[in-house]
Amino acid sequence: MNPIFDDTILKHFSSLEDPRIERTKQHVLIDIVAIAILAVLSGADSWVAIETYAQAKHKWLQQFLELPNGIPSHDTTARVFARLNPEAFEQCFHRWVESITETIGAQVIPIDGKTIRQSFDRDRLQKAIHVVSAWASTHRLVLGQLKVDSKSNEITAIPKLLELLDIAGCIITIDAMGCQKEIATQIVNQKADYVLALKGNQGKLADLVSLWFEKARSNDFEGIEHSYHSSTESAHGRIEIRQYWSVPVSELDALPNQQQWSGLRSLGMVVCERRLWNKTTIEVRFYISSLEYDALILAHAVRSHWGIENSVHWILDVTFNEDASRIRKDNAPLNFSVLRRLSLNLLSRDTSIRGSIAMKRYRAGLDNNYLAKIIATV
Structure with a gap:
């Protein structure tokens, strides 16, 4: 060269x-x-x-x-x-990222998947490619990506992606697909913390946490050790009110298989209220975490995870036309x-x-x- x-x-x-x-x-x-x-x-x-x-x-x-x-x-x-x-090409990309970040440092690292929608090839029986990416919230860089095997899902790709990264001291955020005991264990073993979204794929645990928070909120968390934070934002005719509650896991008497969730220390609830001129919507989300209960830290982690949608996926689709790309071969x-x-x-x-x-x-x-x-x- x-x-x-x-x-x-x-x-x-x-x-x-x-x-x-x-x-x-x-x-x-x-x-x-x-x-x-x-x-x-x-x-x-x-x-x-x-x-x-x-x-x-x-x-x-x-x-x-x-x-x-x-x-x-x-x-x-x-x-x-x-x-x-593609693995060799990705490794070259990863080596460059390592050279400019040296050490990732303590920060939130959201991991999320994205489908390249037009990459399917009907004639070759090729499904649309789905990739899982890790994003450094402080550096605002994509740290790496990994293709999800066509016969599998994100659950198998996330551990492999984590292995590529030095995540010690960081907070890893993953949506409900990655809320798995093995993934939580790997994150803790790599000396990091996790905030994992909790949904129906963890049925009994999700139901119990949801019912507990519903009851606690109806009583205004009276007599319950907890942390609370709220924020309000308004822009373009829209008002968003976000409320965050975080409680130590000890506040719940019996969580299913609690001992199997490595490092589990706290549970969180986030209520997002969006007000438009013609309607109001409310969304409630639940999280499990290895962090000590702190609503402000939970808020930072959750907002950072939403950032991967705005700072990576949205830009790839709108600015780089990724979803419209018809590049398909091999x-x-x-x-x-x-x-x-x-x-x-x-x-x-x-x-x-x-x-x-x-x-x-x-x-x-x-x-x-x-x-x-x-x-x-x-």
Whole structure:
């Protein structure tokens, strides 16, 4: 690789194994990968758009890429990413994240799944790809992602994703799908805490907690050791009132299989009231946690988890058009999802200009100097 890229994110992808046979290698693998990263950063959402970007930036790209046979066609790029090992590609992404975060530090790490809706292929009997991602709330970075096996669900993917991360001292938040005894044990064994959403998949436990909180709330928690916090927000004609209660697990006499939930210390209830001009809705959620009972900490953890929807999933769909993407063949959908999350991380890290992720992408496509600044790792 050209020395110009020694201090950029691209160096972390230089060790990728080329999936092509020797006689078909008309283009250098790192050139293809580099062009894809730069193009997606600059607004490209398809293989044709990546080639179009590269053709327009040919002279600039020649300064640091070999390009022995010019710009790779969109078909060439699509074939390479369809065959590229997605685990190896994800590992390159993870190594870069580790290099910029060094240690994650104590913070909330939401873990949540997302389906890439148009990645299904009816002709190949391929289901839509579902990935589980971990997000660092303080760094505002996607720490890693893992594909959910087509014959399984998030329950099997979450432990594997946790194994990739140094989560010591952090608070892991997971929705109801991940509310499993084995996952709670793994989190505690990795020296972290958990806040797990409690729903019907833990039927007896969920019912007992729900009934207990309903009774306690009707008596205004009289005689019950508890912590309470509330917040009110108003914007765009909407008012949201959130109330949080946290109690020590000892307040409940008999929880089903309590001893099997490693480190379980507290239970929480969150009541969200949303007032619009024409209607009011109320949603009640319950949580189990290894943390000491503290409603303010519960509020921070829960709000941070909601943040992955707004700061990751919503942006991927609206700004990067992930749900509309029709990239489907073989490993291509999963590898392109890494390109999107990589771009989201890079653009989120940049503080040199103010503006939305969409405007930063637009600027990157217009301004080569700005783009070069974004991909610098120092």
